[in-house]
Amino acid sequence: MSTSLYPSLHKHSLSLPLESGITAADYTDQYWRSLYYFNCFRFVIGSGLLIVSWQSEFASLGSYHYQLFLYAGIGHVLFSSLFMLLIRLRLPGFNRQLAIQVISDIAFFSLMLYASGGLQSGLGVLLLVSLAGAGLISRGRLALFFASIATISLLLQETYSLWTIDHYAAQYSQAGLLSMAYFAVAWLAHRLAKYTLASEQLAKERGIDLANMAQVNQLVIQDLQEGVLVVDQYGYIRQRNAYAERLFDLNSSADKAERLKLSDCIPELANRLTSWQGDSSISFDLLRLAHSNALVRTRFLPIQADSRNGVVIFLEDMGRIQAQLQQLKLAALGRLTANIAHEIRNPLSAINHAAELLEEEQLESNTDPRLVRIICDNTRRLNKIVQDVLQLNRRNIAKPDLIDLHEFMRKFLEEFCHAERMDRNVFVLRSPNHHWVSFDRDHLNQVLWNLCRNAWRHCCKQADSVRIELSLAANENNVYLDIVDDGPGIDSQQVKQIFEPFFTTAAGGTGLGLYIARELCETNQASLDYIEGSSGGHFRIICQSNQSCL
Template sequence: MDADYTGQHWRSLYYFNIYRVLLGSGLLISVWEFKFTNFGSHHYTLFLYAGIAYVIFGLTSILLIKLRTPSFNWQLTIQVIGDIVILTAMLYASGGLQSGLGAILLVSLAAAGLISRGRLALFFASIATISLLLQETYSLLTVNFYSAQYSQAGLLSMAYFAVAWLAHRLAEHTLASEQLANERGIDLANMSQVNQLVIQDLQEGVLVVDKRGIIRQHNSYADKLLDLKPSLGKTKLLRLSDYAPDIADRLTSWQGDSGINSELSRLTHSNALVRIRFLPIQADFRNGVVIFLEDIGRIQAQLQQLKLAAVGRLTVNIAHEIRNPLSSINHAAELLEEEQQENHKDPRLIRIICDNTRRLNKIVQDVLQLNRCNISKPDIFEVKDFIKKFIEEFCDVEKIDRNVFIFHNPHNYLVSFDRDHLNQILWNLWRNAWRHCRKQADSVYIELSTTNGNNICLSIIDDGPGVDSQQVKEIFEPFFTTAAGGTGLGLYVARELCETNQSSLDYIEGSSGGHFRIIFSRVKHADR
């Protein structure tokens, strides 16, 4: 059936007809221009007409191939029989087998056998043999002094069948190879699909980058982290240096020294903290590399859920086992203090008890607050106005001169954040800055700006001594404190609240004083 033949079969038949047109044109030119004696020596006019008919026949066949009508088998059969008839006529016009034109049919039979994948190959050889013998017999009867060369005709006929049989065997081998290639292609396609499903299901970003730095494959998580969508001004090729220049730089460094691996980096687009790992596709990593982006924020969020669950169970015990005894102790201490004041005794020891019970109660309240960190009600508001009002409120409550805080705010930005959470975070950072600064005018510098990825950056910088380099990694740990009477939960709670609102809180080393920075996603620009 014609449905068994693909576009490749039709293309092969098309190229075969181009060969037919070139062959006919070459024979015509050789007789018309160069006057070869062998071609057309017996009947010059018949040879010319046959050559012109051969060229026209080839052009007509090309047109029918374009139209795909009639079917492939019919077109191939008609074209091969046309070859046999026209070339036999040219053979007769050239004086028989001594002209050498009989060998041209070998090419036609071989091509027909390969194009048809072995079908009808022996049939075409039979027709060519019959045509050749009829031509010799007709020449013997009509041409004077013609000596029929049946022995050469027999040998040439054997060559026709040999070529047809070889074409048939080659076609069978080709079909087997194509079938094997199709099976392997299906297996590879299935394997590729399975690999794609596995990659898509990974809870980390995956990038497949070739040696030119082009991203050939990526999963949805990598798209989320890097926003791998070509813009109108860019080509469809995703170049790693365009979407993640920091990762591209790290890849270049890793190619120079493969021992450098598994580094932390904060992505510009999503502000996500990721661990980057490189894995070469082959022994020579310059041929391509797989990049894994492990989202540390997601891992921290999972750890946070575990911590919150543990803290939730802890707070229940604290509420029942600690707060009630503390209330009793504090109430008894206050009664003792009143009694000692009436008896004019020094209440210093009682005040120590009251101060420590209040401190313990503060720790309980901070721990209870941890259990509510994962509850966020984000609101979109202008952060510049929020900070200005917060500075006024903070200075009024803490009885601090407002000139201590200098707020640099050239622009206004919209952010999405829980107002109560942001108020608690800023209160903690402002109090830390006030505690460690020199308590002079402009001691605390506050600035609103944007990062390279157009995220909002809030910096709180004081002129104090800063955090000791050996303690930087510990300041966000729970219950770590350097202040007398501190609970060590302020910065820990502040970072947890930032992460709950898809933001980050970090301490920036290298500044002359203490420098904390909050980065939160920007909704849109509101330039004032």
């Protein structure tokens, strides 16, 4: 039921475009259904009178003119049968059909009343039932009109009986009382219809208000920065927000159209819910989702006092929370490193300038040139550290772009080998398919440059010594980019330290290359790991696959 169909209800409800589940067509169907049942009642009454009139103990029915009574009864039954078809066709309109049926009842019952000898037959009471039913069906609008027609017909029948039936004792007082009963029933039906309409109006308002509240709740749930699932007492998911759909891959239109059972689509979460319902004080470890490998913290809140009557499940993606904390940490670290780098660069410039002056004067003096070279080398090393630190401070500014890894790696290897003057045959790209990812091109270029330079340094420098392998993860949500070389690998005792800042095993290295590479990957919602193997380890970048471009 849209609020636009009932403008008078807007002042009682929020002005939101809602559907409360009942439409105007539903109320139209209810009216016609009531008229159909009323007509069935008329058919039963008419048929019953015909059957009863054949029994000798009810000789008063049709006692004066049985043939007229029979014709009137048959006409009433046929008329009722005809209207069963017209009601299904809904022709003519509702009010017109109701008026025709009630007036036909008055006419046929008046004829049967006359054929049975007048009011003493008791048939006049049957009109009370018809008037009451008509008043309720019409919501009281025509009840008094029908009562007036019935009263006029009753008085005319009584007068005509007095003129045509010999020795007929007129019963105007009884006719008057029966007419008063007609109006009383019509008035009661009118009042009852008003109460019914008021109840319907109130039900409509409450329905709109409840629908508004439901939509407001849904809007609030959708706006939450965590996943929300509302599960009923039978284990079915009644509501969910977009964040939960992304976490559990429930965003298909088919899933939204049908009721999902928690145990069918998320069995690991259903097991936790069952355990929590048995003991609400229990604490759970982080839940790792099988399809996305994400870590989720679960929180259960009962809808009512009894947790088995429904529960709200809150789902926090720890990866997102950790990313936010990482951003805050890096923002503070960035400000600190920028200040430190600035303070280092000023005296460093002075040292470098002094070293240059010493180098110019070494020919005129006996100064050992090694000392000057040591000063210059360490000055350049410190300057490289300062540049890396400043670059690390700017690394959180990412401009992700859709990248075809196959084409990107092909062009990168050509550029890298040309710039570093390396043999192109040492590097081989293995990518049977095209894989699209979202990544900042400059960041990815910097990460690969660092990793490929390390691979070149430690490989045997033969054909295909360094392999770049692209593959799709088993869950089809991630893409693996592996940089594999035929070198000895990293010592197992040093693996845990390689991503720490300022850790290096190379002479003259700054120890920031792998640390910055991992930070750049995390900025682009990716990860950089070292994978150990039996024949030596290799580095792996895990990116989120953008399957819409595949």
